[in-house]
Amino acid sequence: MKKNLKIIISMLLSASLIFSLAACGKGEEAKEINIMTWADFIPREIIEQFEEETGIKVNYKEVASNEDMQSLLEASPDQYDLAVVTDYMVDILRRNENIQKLDKDKLPNFSNLNPVYQGQYYDESDEYSFPYAISTSFLLVNPEAVEELGANPITSYEDLWQEELDKNLVVIDWSVEIMGLVLKTLGYEYNETDPEIVAQAKDKLFELKDNIMRFETNTPEDSLLNGEAVAGFMYSNQAVKGQAANDKLEPVFPTEGFPMYIDGFVLSSEAPNLDYAHEFLNFILEPEISAKISELTSFTNPNVAAQEFLPEDFKNNIMLNPTDDIISNASLYIDVDAVLEEYEHIYSEFKMK
């Protein structure tokens, strides 16, 4: 009996091995495109509408991070057509030749884009990518709770160091982000490499430890909603969600400056369905479609022509539609790789303190 079981199990295992190997084989040519990005980053409704209008099937692969997309584009460039990655990753992919130039003749809607978000360091002449979703990170504050603790109102990063805020802050869990916050507080730029400045930032960072109650990248707004934190440093879409659930929460764009992220579409170096992929990109750039995407995903819209189709409450939400004045205080993280290892080490030391 027992022996039979062993045989059955071994047969099942070998069968699944064969199937998994067989799955590596190529399917036949079809009218389809393969997109990868974070889950729900391109709304289902939009994809369905595209499929209906064009008859092109969209295969959407959900990935967890920019780095996952990098590995997939490197390992199997011919399996994917498009990806949506963050600014710094466009630079890496471009320098590694994992992506190819866009064919702008096939993208008549390209001119709809807001030049404010174009021509960035990662793609100076906008050849490889175009912005799809803009986000920022800033502070979401519960002013009443801050007052109850006896602390001064929070208007800048510096205010986060107040003793009264002991164990009351939630922050994004990433070394570069937190070191960036500290560097801005001290009046420096992001990703400084000067050892003296870094040492100064490290000391300042360590002083913040007691005030942090939680490091959380995915749902930091929850900590403000359930009252365990009075202020949080988080991404704009999370702050939007938090404020929608509790209108007493207020966004604070720190006076020292804050980071901005530009997520953009890129084309795999060996994209198998170039024409269909461009058709999809042009569809995404249509004003009405673009406005609908922003509404569904709560990201700032980079499409000038889409502005008139945005709903009023979206347009009036300072977090979703920040004024040019606010945006002028935002900056991208540049040259992360030059500082990453050192910042990660400082960050580990900070956490183990």
Place this chain on the structure above:
Amino acid sequence: MFNKEKFKQNAPAIPVLIWVGFLVGLPLVFVIILSFLTRDDLGNVVIKFTLSNYKKIFDPTYLKVFFNSFLLATLTGLITLIIGYPVAYFTANLSPKKRSLSIGLIMLPFWISSLLRTYGWIILLGNTGIINNILTKLNIIQSPFNMMYKFSTTLIGTAYMLIPFMIIAIYNSVDKLDKSLLEASYDLGASKRQTFLNITLPLTLPGIAGGFTLVFIPSLGLFFISDLLGGGMTLFLGNVINSQVTKGRNKPLAAAFSIGMIILVLIILYLYGKLTKDKKGEGLF
């Protein structure tokens, strides 16, 4: 010499060996090689031999991380042992019908995703969670009692997640226990306590060691529990490896950490072998 009889007997093992070779052996070799390589400015792995990854993990901060993980895994082992032993002991002594029900209940949580069960603890322990709500409603406490984002919260999570392994391991060894030895002990006038300490405990020691090993090893890697329940306030090996692979873009360093973790596991397996004279780890399965 080719022994046809023996080959026939071992044939069913061949697919398993291929399977293990592909999915365990090759990746392990890959990780070992990776741990000696370098990364370039873009975070790509470059084929250039270096020992610097190993030098880096001996940094005091990272040694603290090793110690932290060791502490968490050991405490998880001890807690699951203290709670699990009585459960396993009484389960093994139940009537066959009740016994299978009990085992079924112990295994039941495995039907649900471990991530979901971790979120369950947040619902239970959070500031606006069930426990705090009940205590404040009953006026036992005035403001919510903070139970989240501590080392102990992570410990609760890992112990909860892994306790079935401990129970099953001890249950197996209690079940195998020769009842006539216990009867002989009672016949010779030993008390229940004496019998337990002198007969049952020593004879179930392999089960305890096996359970401890089965709990210790995975608790080193459950990084999502310390992220969710521990609030990322302290680092464990799993967290460092995870962040070096993803945001840190330093796969060689992550590989070196993994090798360090494997060595930690081998030490525990060695101790297990010493303690139970079970050199091949057969008792673990």
